[in-house]
Amino acid sequence: MALQALVTDIHSLSAHDGPGMRTTVFFKGCSLRCAWCHNPETIRKEQEITWEAEKCLGCHACEMVCPVKAISFNRESNYIIDRESCIACELCVEVCPAEALKTAGEKYSVEELYERIVKDEPFIKGAGGGVTFSGGEPLLQVDFLKELAKKLKERSFHLALDTCGMVPPEHLQGMLPLTDLVLFDLKEMDSRKHKVFTGAGNERILRNLFVMRDYIRERNLKTEVWIRTPLIPGMTDTEENIYAIGDFLAQEFSGMISRWELLGFNNMCTTKYRKLGISWPLAEEELLPAGQTRYLLEVARKAGKGLKEISFSGLTRREKVVPPRMNG
Ligand code: SF4
Ligand code: SF4
Numbered sequence: 001m002a003l004q005a006l007v008t009d010i011h012s013l014s015a016h017d018g019p020g021m022r023t024t025v026f027f028k029g030c031s032l033r034c035a036w037c038h039n040p041e042t043i044r045k046e047q048e049i050t051w052e053a054e055k056c057l058g059c060h061a062c063e064m065v066c067p068v069k070a071i072s073f074n075r076e077s078n079y080i081i082d083r084e085s086c087i088a089c090e091l092c093v094e095v096c097p098a099e100a101l102k103t104a105g106e107k108y109s110v111e112e113l114y115e116r117i118v119k120d121e122p123f124i125k126g127a128g129g130g131v132t133f134s135g136g137e138p139l140l141q142v143d144f145l146k147e148l149a150k151k152l153k154e155r156s157f158h159l160a161l162d163t164c165g166m167v168p169p170e171h172l173q174g175m176l177p178l179t180d181l182v183l184f185d186l187k188e189m190d191s192r193k194h195k196v197f198t199g200a201g202n203e204r205i206l207r208n209l210f211v212m213r214d215y216i217r218e219r220n221l222k223t224e225v226w227i228r229t230p231l232i233p234g235m236t237d238t239e240e241n242i243y244a245i246g247d248f249l250a251q252e253f254s255g256m257i258s259r260w261e262l263l264g265f266n267n268m269c270t271t272k273y274r275k276l277g278i279s280w281p282l283a284e285e286e287l288l289p290a291g292q293t294r295y296l297l298e299v300a301r302k303a304g305k306g307l308k309e310i311s312f313s314g315l316t317r318r319e320k321v322v323p324p325r326m327n328g
Pocket of ligand 1: 081
C-alpha cells in the first residue's frame with residue numbers, strides 16, 4: 001500500500017522554523033504531552049473533529065447523523081464529542097450547514113505532499129529558505145518522511161527536522177543523512193520535572209542527543225543542529241534549568257551546536273484548545289517579563305560558554321514603570 005501521512009497544517013512563508021522563508025509541514029501524532037503545547041491538534045495520532053462555538057447554529061444535524069452517537073450537547077449548548085468512539089467518518093463535517101466542524105488531520109500520499117510543497121519553490125529558494133518537518137513529532141511517521149525527503153533532496157531543497165527527541169534512535173539516524181538542520185527541543189534537565197511537564201522523563205531524549213552527535217561525527221555529515229528551549233512560566237523558566245542545559249550543552253556538544261534558542265511562551269493557541277474542547281490551564285498565563293528573559297539569556301550565555309550563538313525569540317511583557325516620587 002502507498003505510504004500516507006496525516007498532516008494538520010502546511011504553513012507557507014514561515015520565518016520561525018529555520019533559516020530564510022520556509023514551508024513548514026505539521027505532522028499529526030506526538031510522543032510527548034507538553035503542558036504548553038502550541039499545536040494541540042497534532043498531539044493525537046488519529047484524525048479528530050474540531051468545533052467552533054461562534055459559528056454553530058445549534059441545529060443538532062451533526063448529532064443526528066453520527067453513526068456511533070459520539071456527539072451530544074450539554075445544557076449550555078456546548079458540543080461534546082466522545083473522541084474514543086469517533087470513527088472519523090466526517091459525516092458531521094459534511095452535514096454541518098455553518099462550517100462549524102472541521103477535521104484536524106488530512107491524509108497525504110508522498111506524491112501529493114511533494115506536489116504541494118513544490119508549489120512554494122520560487123519563494124522558498126528565492127529567500128534562502130527551505131522545508132521544515134514539524135508537528136507533533138514528524139519522526140513518528142519516519143518511513144513516509146524519508147520518502148518525501150529523498151524526493152525533495154533531488155530538487156535541492158534545504159530540509160529541517162523539528163523533533164522533540166522522544167523517538168526510537170534508528171528513526172533519528174535514518175533521517176540525518178537527508179537533513180540539513182535538526183531543530184532539537186531540550187526543555188528541562190531535571191527528569192522528574194520533565195515527566196511532570198511532558199508526561200515522560202528526559203533520559204531517552206538525552207541519549208538521542210548523544211546518538212545524533214556520534215552519528216553526525218562518524219559519518220562526517222554536514223547536518224547543522226540548533227537546540228530549542230521553551231521558557232514556560234512556572235515550569236522551565238528557572239535559572240537552575242537554563243544553567244543546567246547550558247552547562248550540559250557546553251560540556252558535551254560544543255562545536256557541534258550552531259545555535260541555542262530560548263523561546264518565549266505565549267498563549268496565542270488558546271482557541272485551538274477551545275475548538276478541541278480541552279480546558280487549557282495556561283490559557284490565562286501572561287507573557288514572561290522582559291527583565292526575566294534578559295536575565296535568563298545572561299544565565300544561558302554564562303553557562304553555555306563556547307556555544308556559537310545563544311538567542312531569545314518571542315514576545316515579552318513590559319514591566320510596569322513606577323513613576324519617580326515628586327518632592328513636596
Ligand atoms: S466524524 Fe463521524 S463518528 Fe466522528 S463525530 Fe463526526 S459523525 Fe460521529
Ligand atoms: S451541525 Fe454544525 S451548526 Fe448544527 S449543531 Fe452541529 S456543529 Fe452546530
